Amino acid sequence: MTLKPSKGISRRKFMLLSACAAVGFGTMSIGKRFQALAASKDIIPLSDLGNRDVFTTCGMCVNKCGVIARVRNGVIEKLDPNPYFLKSRSMLCARGNAGVDSVYSPDRLKYPMIRTGQRGEGKFRRASWDEALDLVVKNLSDLAEKYGRAGTVFVSSEEFQEHFFTTFAECYGSPNTLRHPSLCLSSNIQGFGATFGTNPTPDVLNTDYIIMSGANRSEALITPDSIDMLTGSGGRRKLVYLDPRFTKTAAKADEWFPIRPGTDMAFILAMIHVIVKENLYDRKFVEEQTEGFDKLVPHIEAYSPEWAAAKCEIPAEDIRRIAREFAMAAPKAVYYQGRRSSFFDNDTQMRRAMAILNAIIGNWDKIGGMVPNSQIPLEGHEFVAPFYEDIPERLEANAATYLSEKDGSWKYFRDRVLEQKPYPVKGMMIYKQNPLVSVANREKTLKMMEQMEFICTIDITMNDTACYSDVLLPEATYLEREDPIESLGGIHPVLVWREPCIKPMYESRPNLWIMQELAKRMGDEMSASFNYTMQEYREHQVKNNPEILKALKEKGVYYEKDTPTYGQTIGKKLKTKSGKIEIFSQKYADKGLDPLPVYKHPESGPAGQYRLILGRTAYMTHGTTANNAFLFDIMSENHIWLHTSEAMKKGLKDGQMVKVKSPLTTESLRLLITEKIRPDCVYLSHGFGVLSKGQRLIFGKGGSDAALVEDFVEPISGNMAMHHTFVEVTAA
Amino acid sequence: MTTTITNSKNIIGFSVLGLGTLLGLVSVGYVLMIGHSNAYNLTRQIPWGILISTYVFFAVSCSGLCLVSSLGHVFGIKEFEAIGKRAILVAILALLTGFGVIAMELDHPFRMAIWVILSPNPLSAIWWMGTLYGLYLILLCIELYAFIKENHRLASLVGLVGFVVAISACSNLGAVFGLLEARPFWHGPYLPIFFILSALVSGCALLALIVYFNHSLRGIEMPPEYKKFMITLGKLQALLLGILLFFIIWKIIPGLYEKYPGIYEATMAALSGKLSFNFWFFEAFLGLILPFILLLNNSTRTPFGVMLAGLLTTVGVFFMRYDMVIAGQIVPMRISDGGKATGVLHYVPSVAEMGIVIGSICACLFVYVLIEKKFDLSHTGHH
Amino acid sequence: MKKKRFAMVFDISKCIDCKACTVACKAENNIPLVKDNYRNWITEGPLRGKYPKLGQSYIPGQCMQCANPPCEHVCPTSATYVNVDGIVLVDNKKCIGCKYCMTACPYDARYYNEKTGAVDKCTFCVQRTSVGRIPACVETCPTKVRVFGDLNDPESEVSKLLTKHPYRVEKPEIGTQPFLFYLV
Numbered sequence A: 001m002t003l004k005p006s007k008g009i010s011r012r013k014f015m016l017l018s019a020c021a022a023v024g025f026g027t028m029s030i031g032k033r034f035q036a037l038a039a040s041k042d043i044i045p046l047s048d049l050g051n052r053d054v055f056t057t058c059g060m061c062v063n064k065c066g067v068i069a070r071v072r073n074g075v076i077e078k079l080d081p082n083p084y085f086l087k088s089r090s091m092l093c094a095r096g097n098a099g100v101d102s103v104y105s106p107d108r109l110k111y112p113m114i115r116t117g118q119r120g121e122g123k124f125r126r127a128s129w130d131e132a133l134d135l136v137v138k139n140l141s142d143l144a145e146k147y148g149r150a151g152t153v154f155v156s157s158e159e160f161q162e163h164f165f166t167t168f169a170e171c172y173g174s175p176n177t178l179r180h181p182s183l184c185l186s187s188n189i190q191g192f193g194a195t196f197g198t199n200p201t202p203d204v205l206n207t208d209y210i211i212m213s214g215a216n217r218s219e220a221l222i223t224p225d226s227i228d229m230l231t232g233s234g235g236r237r238k239l240v241y242l243d244p245r246f247t248k249t250a251a252k253a254d255e256w257f258p259i260r261p262g263t264d265m266a267f268i269l270a271m272i273h274v275i276v277k278e279n280l281y282d283r284k285f286v287e288e289q290t291e292g293f294d295k296l297v298p299h300i301e302a303y304s305p306e307w308a309a310a311k312c313e314i315p316a317e318d319i320r321r322i323a324r325e326f327a328m329a330a331p332k333a334v335y336y337q338g339r340r341s342s343f344f345d346n347d348t349q350m351r352r353a354m355a356i357l358n359a360i361i362g363n364w365d366k367i368g369g370m371v372p373n374s375q376i377p378l379e380g381h382e383f384v385a386p387f388y389e390d391i392p393e394r395l396e397a398n399a400a401t402y403l404s405e406k407d408g409s410w411k412y413f414r415d416r417v418l419e420q421k422p423y424p425v426k427g428m429m430i431y432k433q434n435p436l437v438s439v440a441n442r443e444k445t446l447k448m449m450e451q452m453e454f455i456c457t458i459d460i461t462m463n464d465t466a467c468y469s470d471v472l473l474p475e476a477t478y479l480e481r482e483d484p485i486e487s488l489g490g491i492h493p494v495l496v497w498r499e500p501c502i503k504p505m506y507e508s509r510p511n512l513w514i515m516q517e518l519a520k521r522m523g524d525e526m527s528a529s530f531n532y533t534m535q536e537y538r539e540h541q542v543k544n545n546p547e548i549l550k551a552l553k554e555k556g557v558y559y560e561k562d563t564p565t566y567g568q569t570i571g572k573k574l575k576t577k578s579g580k581i582e583i584f585s586q587k588y589a590d591k592g593l594d595p596l597p598v599y600k601h602p603e604s605g606p607a608g609q610y611r612l613i614l615g616r617t618a619y620m621t622h623g624t625t626a627n628n629a630f631l632f633d634i635m636s637e638n639h640i641w642l643h644t645s646e647a648m649k650k651g652l653k654d655g656q657m658v659k660v661k662s663p664l665t666t667e668s669l670r671l672l673i674t675e676k677i678r679p680d681c682v683y684l685s686h687g688f689g690v691l692s693k694g695q696r697l698i699f700g701k702g703g704s705d706a707a708l709v710e711d712f713v714e715p716i717s718g719n720m721a722m723h724h725t726f727v728e729v730t731a732a
Numbered sequence B: 001m002t003t004t005i006t007n008s009k010n011i012i013g014f015s016v017l018g019l020g021t022l023l024g025l026v027s028v029g030y031v032l033m034i035g036h037s038n039a040y041n042l043t044r045q046i047p048w049g050i051l052i053s054t055y056v057f058f059a060v061s062c063s064g065l066c067l068v069s070s071l072g073h074v075f076g077i078k079e080f081e082a083i084g085k086r087a088i089l090v091a092i093l094a095l096l097t098g099f100g101v102i103a104m105e106l107d108h109p110f111r112m113a114i115w116v117i118l119s120p121n122p123l124s125a126i127w128w129m130g131t132l133y134g135l136y137l138i139l140l141c142i143e144l145y146a147f148i149k150e151n152h153r154l155a156s157l158v159g160l161v162g163f164v165v166a167i168s169a170c171s172n173l174g175a176v177f178g179l180l181e182a183r184p185f186w187h188g189p190y191l192p193i194f195f196i197l198s199a200l201v202s203g204c205a206l207l208a209l210i211v212y213f214n215h216s217l218r219g220i221e222m223p224p225e226y227k228k229f230m231i232t233l234g235k236l237q238a239l240l241l242g243i244l245l246f247f248i249i250w251k252i253i254p255g256l257y258e259k260y261p262g263i264y265e266a267t268m269a270a271l272s273g274k275l276s277f278n279f280w281f282f283e284a285f286l287g288l289i290l291p292f293i294l295l296l297n298n299s300t301r302t303p304f305g306v307m308l309a310g311l312l313t314t315v316g317v318f319f320m321r322y323d324m325v326i327a328g329q330i331v332p333m334r335i336s337d338g339g340k341a342t343g344v345l346h347y348v349p350s351v352a353e354m355g356i357v358i359g360s361i362c363a364c365l366f367v368y369v370l371i372e373k374k375f376d377l378s379h380t381g382h383h
Numbered sequence C: 001m002k003k004k005r006f007a008m009v010f011d012i013s014k015c016i017d018c019k020a021c022t023v024a025c026k027a028e029n030n031i032p033l034v035k036d037n038y039r040n041w042i043t044e045g046p047l048r049g050k051y052p053k054l055g056q057s058y059i060p061g062q063c064m065q066c067a068n069p070p071c072e073h074v075c076p077t078s079a080t081y082v083n084v085d086g087i088v089l090v091d092n093k094k095c096i097g098c099k100y101c102m103t104a105c106p107y108d109a110r111y112y113n114e115k116t117g118a119v120d121k122c123t124f125c126v127q128r129t130s131v132g133r134i135p136a137c138v139e140t141c142p143t144k145v146r147v148f149g150d151l152n153d154p155e156s157e158v159s160k161l162l163t164k165h166p167y168r169v170e171k172p173e174i175g176t177q178p179f180l181f182y183l184v
């Protein structure tokens, strides 16, 4: 059995597999083993040996790693990694291991609740499901009456059962769904999409040369990249890393450059300059597969390494050298595009530059290069949404050049709600998103919520957004739910699902049930769109290959092959207008955008102020996990990072409290003095400084980045631009 | 007139001791209620705090008292014979108090009672500590009994055995620390030897206190032979303090000389760091230098002066035990925290820990004074 | 069956300080969630160099499963003992909480567990390893820094790693003979 692609199975991998095989055996004879062990005093015997090992999928972040849940006595005792799970390479991160606390946390939402106090006061009363659902439906009907169906926005983030929520939105008749990509990766998708027709995946495992900028894979974990980055290929691997901070990726990199924030494009353009000028690009590939290279040549003329060095503060000779090394390693070389691109207001064009750099070395769809994602197809769920007349366009239609119809743009949407133009939005349905923590400029989000006549939140815990809502519906957690099959695309596409490990605790319910109950109350026409059980839904998804269900049951994952296929798109038309890789984008030109990326230097801040940059830690997911007892144990507060030299100038001491003042507000934070950051930046991690007292571990701890950060925007994709904020730091 | 003054003094004295004891009892109750980890300021890095050092203080004082008093009834030095019974009584009280304090430090004193017997580990210095001091307590009781029954043969026989056990017990207590290779500041043969020497110092100091106060408390003039004894004791103590001084100096110098990791930081903590006030003021000045001067000087080497020196030394020794216990643990076992200097660890006793310590001292004195009042302990011995 | 000698080998060049191992251990072994309570840890090595030329390693640690364990020697009630596979364990009911072992361990590998009322430390996940599974921290480690196995078996991966690569142990001068090996 081979599990790993081309590089073959390591012995360790094999060990893991056999260890897993031993699990079955172990569970059978575990009782006897325990007795023997207990007699030899090696262990304390368990009282009940009723075992159930459930193959399911982690829900602690976007990666969806494979999990085996060890259920003992009806309690989920431990989550172990699923060794069959190709994508996550048989691991669970700190958060994945901490998942049990999302089930057993005392702070989770247990019952439907109806607000009794002021919004945000956190006073709710327990209600029956009937009462809560009736109240939601009454409000949805009233809102439709008063403001039309577009008057309610459906806010959600990615999740296996999100589909039922957006289906509900569509059936309800609102064009306004507002998803997380405009806080996350919209510019990325846009920039690469405009070039390749898709957002490809870097083949990290097999590449020899990676340049990473604005992607911190040792901490912002993406499977399998975070793992493959280090597993890498036989000693030849080189990792060049650009980040204003010395992160844990920097610690693993061969070279780290503390790049000046927002200047990555200068570095990339200079690399293109060198590669083009020195004829290091893949001439054949460029001729056959790309469009507009001829226009690139004069375009990059001015972007010399010397020019770039002055912008990005990376020495010209290093840029030149790296460009050469990169081209030499081609096609097994990738300029890794990362994921979150809610950094700067030129992020789309910056990603375009990244895409072009990758294109000219000809790493497209080759081993060790940029590989377009494959996906195992699933049968779609068809439904007929009721027809309503006079449904307007999205509220923020045309605000961004390329607005995603389904995802929208948080920045533009919220502004228009506040302007009440072109029409009022007075209702908010929220599923698995926490905008008060995730969306820059918290004050504005609070204002937006204030003017809502009705807010309903479906969540698992009393987060800030829930705290400001009127009705709370408790969803069952990922470990309690039976979820649809999900097709995870990538170089190794897989199918995954979720099996319930235990019955939903308290009165929590899966989202499908909640949507069905709401739809029932909305009327027969809507109800018809939810007329199935989860089992039927899954069977429908795999109706072309029911074997999949069996594989999922046995291994928790399904894949068709364990080796990637390269070159599937070679010789085929890409999903761009020309069918080729568009170095020059006619599409952009037509819209009045720069058809080739033009460098725009980021503004400098006022003297004595620091640029606030954001980013992940490996043990927290966004704003959702800080209150998890296991993770709180590791990190109980977020600190503001400041370079040693600056702290010295200001006479500040490590660990003291400081005031961090942005144009929006001031937060009190504990200071961390470190060499690991550029002297002109400060850094703050995410998820603390919450408003909700219902998050008992972290309430009152740390400060909120969402409150400090201003809401600039990337106008092509509508993505939030969160690194344009400058702050003062003074002793508290 | 005089009696009323002594009476009211007595009442005040007893109330203070009683209140102190009560404080100790309240602290004990509090600890039993909320659990050790909540009541004590101990961490995984500094698992031993002031309760251990107080236990050491009592246990070594007990050994010291017996060693010094054995000069009389074992080695027949006439002047020392006068205080045999009292010294043994105080030794018993000190040891019992020490046991009480360490029982509060152990999480499971009752488990101990069972498993040290059922599952002994003769490699363990703590096992020996329990065994030796346990045995020692029994010997002390027999010795006291012999004294009361005026069975001198038995007394000096038991005294001889006791002498050996006392030296073993207190040097073994030094070995509890000295055997730990993990703790460079403690490690080595120094502490076992140092414990014997410092036991003698403690013993002399306490003896001076006992002799002085058993007269003054009862309001009787000190007979001349006791006065003479006090002076002799003072001279002996001066000698011991002088030696002790050199022991301490020779602990410091190697600690600084090679900058040996673990020893250097701990020594610096004592000299100029977190423990430096304790060290310079209590240990060195109050406990050593001042009494040394008092005892060297003919004009201050009076019974009162010797008593005062003893009192100061006893206080100094109490801090010496504390500093020794803490300094050994103050250097973290895992250094480096991202290049930031972690420095030495931090420990201050919690309120409950202090309460137990104060309580234990008061209780010990309370019982002693009570016995002193109720029974006639004056030596009636003739040979 | 032949006697085992379990050991762990760390390829610290791969450690990203993600703390998955710490959380996995706490979850697997029911460790009370208080900061001081942990069986394994990651230390940030000293920051090498000066900005902007910096370097740093992350070093995982836990009980070294010493072949010459001072914690066992000092334990008055033999609550700390070594099992047949060379794993140093604590028999909870015999532990009197004297904490002597905590002062004796040169690696700060032990803590007092209020829940069990005994001193606690890494057990090499004896509940798992004795039924042929690997320890929780090893299994979960994303970058597979940790390798666990039987040194008495020359075919085991730990044996092979140690024959192929140079390695070091922590504080060898103390003579504890640790069975945690760090590849260099």
Ligand SMILES: Nc1nc2c(c(=O)[nH]1)N[C@H]1C(S)=C(S)[C@@H](COP(=O)(O)OP(=O)(O)OC[C@H]3O[C@@H](n4cnc5c(=O)[nH]c(N)nc54)[C@H](O)[C@@H]3O)O[C@H]1N2
Pocket (backbone or CB within 6 Å): A061, A062, A184, A185, A212, A213, A214, A215, A216, A217, A219, A220, A221, A222, A242, A243, A244, A245, A247, A259, A260, A261, A262, A263, A264, A338, A339, A340, A341, A343, A613, A614, A615, A616, A617, A618, A619, A620, A621, A622, A723
């Ligand atoms: N542990 C963990 N893993 C996660 C997540 C999580 O919450 N926790 N979230 C997942 C999600 S949704 C996403 S989108 C991804 C995000 O993954 P990434 O985009 O990789 O993560 P971030 O931490 O947001 O940002 C990466 C780095 O960019 C640096 N940076 C800031 N400004 C600049 C700049 O101008 N130039 C350069 N070169 N660098 C800059 C920051 O210092 C930061 O270290 O992570 C995913 N994985």
Ligand SMILES: Nc1nc2c(c(=O)[nH]1)N[C@H]1C(S)=C(S)[C@@H](COP(=O)(O)OP(=O)(O)OC[C@H]3O[C@@H](n4cnc5c(=O)[nH]c(N)nc54)[C@H](O)[C@@H]3O)O[C@H]1N2
Pocket (backbone or CB within 6 Å): A059, A156, A157, A158, A180, A183, A184, A185, A340, A342, A431, A432, A433, A434, A435, A437, A438, A439, A440, A458, A459, A460, A461, A463, A475, A476, A477, A478, A614, A615, A616, A621, A622, A623, A624, A686, A705, A706, A709, A722
């Ligand atoms: N300041 C700042 N803002 C950021 C970022 C940043 O780095 N800094 N990162 C941005 C990025 S990349 C992204 S992707 C977004 C993410 O932003 P969000 O999508 O808002 O993500 P989370 O903060 O993870 O919030 C998810 C919510 O889902 C809830 N939840 C978890 N599991 C379940 C479940 O099973 N069912 C239900 N119903 N609810 C559940 C959690 O309690 C939490 O309230 O944030 C963006 N915003």
Ligand code: SF4
Pocket (backbone or CB within 6 Å): A058, A059, A060, A061, A062, A063, A064, A065, A088, A091, A092, A093, A094, A095, A096, A097, A221, A223
């Ligand atoms: S990366 Fe961690 S949190 Fe995310 S899915 Fe995987 S195990 Fe879960």
Ligand code: SF4
Pocket (backbone or CB within 6 Å): C014, C015, C016, C017, C018, C019, C020, C021, C022, C042, C058, C060, C140, C141, C142, C143, C144, C145, C146
């Ligand atoms: S799980 Fe592995 S990579 Fe993560 S901190 Fe532990 S040893 Fe290091």
Ligand code: SF4
Pocket (backbone or CB within 6 Å): C062, C063, C064, C065, C066, C069, C070, C071, C072, C088, C104, C105, C106, C107, C108, C109, C110, C121, C176
């Ligand atoms: S590391 Fe410490 S606890 Fe573990 S065996 Fe060695 S001395 Fe004992």
Ligand code: SF4
Pocket (backbone or CB within 6 Å): C074, C075, C076, C077, C078, C079, C080, C090, C094, C095, C096, C097, C098, C099, C100, C101, C102, C119
């Ligand atoms: S604390 Fe427990 S395990 Fe440690 S030495 Fe004392 S009795 Fe032994």
Ligand code: SF4
Pocket (backbone or CB within 6 Å): C024, C025, C026, C028, C029, C039, C040, C062, C121, C122, C123, C124, C125, C126, C135, C136, C137, C138
């Ligand atoms: S081997 Fe088991 S007990 Fe030891 S650190 Fe790893 S997970 Fe914890």
Ligand SMILES: [Mo]
Pocket (backbone or CB within 6 Å): A183, A184, A185, A339, A340
């Ligand atoms: Mo994201």
